[in-house]
Amino acid sequence: MNDSVSAGAHARGMRGDHVAGAVLMAFSALVAWENRSYPLGSLASPGPGSVPLMLALILGGLGLLIIVRGAASPLLNSIEWSEARRGFVLLLACGVATFVLERIGYRLSMIALLVFMLGVVERKKPLPTALVSIGFAYGSYFMFATLLKVQLPLGPWGL
């Protein structure tokens, strides 16, 4: 076990923590750049830009330390991304549903989202797909909007 670990630690290639640390440093630089329009104040009387800048510097420092200590982390290409494609498609579908949520109404948006996920992504048969989609959209609307009085968007067709 120890041999394989130490052999792995010496294997060449970019490490996961190197990339993670670099991304954190880039994010901290972005925050520091965006923060420049807020007054920093003084040490005795910090302004609205002081704490974000301090946090950005701390984050940048931590990102650097993660890179420095990253040699023992797993190789970047050993990280498994097998489910990433499906995950991306699901996120995209949810994004589209969010975009149309207030435009076509809650129930239609949810029906469209579920039909896509069940019918296209999961390749379920049309009948169960339709039953689950319509049942969920109307059932959840009844529970939240009718029983719990939560306001949900209706869209131009009242759906």
Added chain:
Amino acid sequence: MDGVFGNLMLGFSVAMQPSVLAYAFAGCVIGTLVGMLPGLGPLAGISLLLPATFGLDPIVAIVLLAGVYYGAMYGGSTTSILMRIPGEAASVMTCIDGYAMTQRGRAGPALAIAAIGSFVAGTFSVVALMLLAPTLATFALRFGPPEYTALLTMGLLVLSYMSGGSMLKTLAMAAVGLLLGMVGIDAMSGYTRFSYGMTELADGVGIVPVAVGLFGLSEILMTAGQASPPPVQQPTLRQLIPSAEEMRLSIGPITRGSVVGFLIGIIPGAAHIISSFVSYGMERRISNHPERFGNGAIEGVAGPESANNAAATGAFVPMLALGVPTGPITAVMLAAIMVHGIAPGPMLITEQPQLFWGFVASMYVGNVVLLVLNLPLVGIFVNLLRIPYSYLYPAILCFCVLGVYSVGNSVVDVWIMLAMGGVGYVLRKFHFDLAPVALGLVLSPLLELSVRQSLAMSGGSYGIFLDRPIAITMFGAAFVLILLALKPLIFKGKDWRHDVGLDEPAAE
């Protein structure tokens, strides 16, 4: 003691009202279901239910959400034992010996011991909460901005030290959370920061979209498309009865798990998760037959299950006594209280005795409900696990969109949730702990305000943090933690994570 007893009676008069009882029952049922479903942990469950509590009485709302919380703690053990699928992260350790017992035909006793352990630990923790929280709240009345600065700083460092992963990564995530908390109007100057002209961001980034995105959505992105679960055993009532030997072996782990879990629960961080790891590691270490662990040792179920339930209650101590959340779950629950115009903090117990004592009493009731509900009805609950995951996860995703939208009727919140889901998925791949992001987000405005108020009080002198005994003590504790964290880095040693089996994956 008479005062505590009198207050408890007041609490029971509230908790035994039919509406409160009904919601405690509903919370336990929903929580059990939420805990059993992969992809919906207690945090996502509570967050999604939050909008439904807006129209409720505050006591009923908090009782419902607390029921979901400890119901989920229990529900997670069922899938761990029967299917080796932890419904939520705190049940990971229960999988090891719980599932091994199932393979040996002892699923029933494993479920029964998990339920009994949860009940004992839950009841012990409520007693401890009842005695400790009012005392702590009285003490916290001495807290001003410098003390809160020290408390929150110490809390974030404790969180990082006690987190399951690398301390550097945890601190980085806390910094990201604190930065997220900077979005919106600065309370001291009125400047609107990082909102890019979006009025929805003027009030800041909400905890619910961040929590549902990081914990609910990212979990679904990780698990969608996984193979269907194996067939599920449905133990009968008779099969649930543990043997005398199994009962005898469980007494010690339940007792130790209850105490350790409660103490860890008070500490900021993913306490309910860490407590189960610590309990498992402790039981294996003190056992005369450590080789039995991993092969169906009942102690490996009794200890962690007791510990994670005790920790769930322990987390309410700082939340109720100080108004400071120790993790994202208590942060969302604090939000639920604040929606009703109730200010959390040391005055809560004296100003809202019905709320505090009603809540405490409802937890006694909830523990009994969970025991009565779960043992005889476990066969019914496991039917839920027969629903193919390919049908379940799209419905959970839709619930995420629905729940987050409902909190503020804002599409921006849903966008934030989706972004956080994607970020959370990537961060999990790189072994980052996500809890500090949510906690940092909640603590950020309070921390910034207390630092700047302290400096305003002292005319700009940082000496105010060193002049006050409570603040200097807490800063001293934070400094000790930093030294403890640095020790393994400097001396190339192993820290406490190694002892309880929480090491990060090494290079491959």
